[in-house]
Amino acid sequence: MDPIVKAALKKWPNVPHCYGWLALDARGDWYMRDERIQAAGPFPQVKGSRIVHEKLREFIERNYEADEQGCWFFQNGPQRVYLQLEATPWVWRLAATPAGPQLRSHTGRPAQFRSAWLDELGRLYLDSDIGPGLVHSLDMETAADAVEQGLWTPQDIHAAELPARFGFQRQPEAQ
Incomplete structure (x- = not known):
């Protein structure tokens, strides 16, 4: 978390x-969903405005975490902005290496592979030391190579079971 964010939390703890x-x-794209977009329909059917500003994306990515209930948020100064997730908290980008694919999250964070899961639509999910994620569609060839080489053996799972299995929430709501 950025030092400026930590300072804001101390100064205004009850936002x-x-x-x-x-x-x-x-x-792995971030979307802003203002009141008009929220009223137009649920995410991901109505996505909102894709965040393309590089510095804003980097700020969100540096301050992206989960709470104890498995709700993912962006700590924006003193305010927690809870995220709606289309699939999983992480979206994996893969880099082929002789030892097997290296995982890097949509935020650029490296991770270590634990297990592979395949849903009813053929989407591949990987669990890691930092949590579960969906393999980016552009990296499925690298993932398929890992499966063919016997490095990964995907287990079957229904997409709706992922949050309970891996302890995250797709649509956090105010308590």
């Missing part, structure tokens, strides 16, 4: 949390 205004899609 209300924010829900529904930020989302992460299955390709």
Whole structure:
């Protein structure tokens, strides 16, 4: 977490949390969802405005965490902005190496492979030391090579079972 964010938390510890205004899609893109977009429909059917500003994306990525209930958020100064997730908290980008694919999250964070899971639509999920994620569609060839080489053996799972199995929430709501 950025030092400036930690300082803001100390200065204003009781700022209300924010829900529904930020989302992460299955390709690792961040979306702003203002009141008009939220009223137009649920995420991901109505996504909102894709965040393309590089510095803003980097700020979100550095301050992206989960709470004890498995709700993922962006700590925006003193305010927690809870995310809606299309698929999983992480979207994996893969780099082929002689030892097997290296995992890097949509935020650039490296991870260590634990297990592979395949859902009813053929989407591949990987569990890691930092949590579960969906393999980015552009990296499925690298993932298929790992399966063919016997490095990964995907187990079957229904997409709806992922949050309970791996302890995260796709649509956090105010308590």
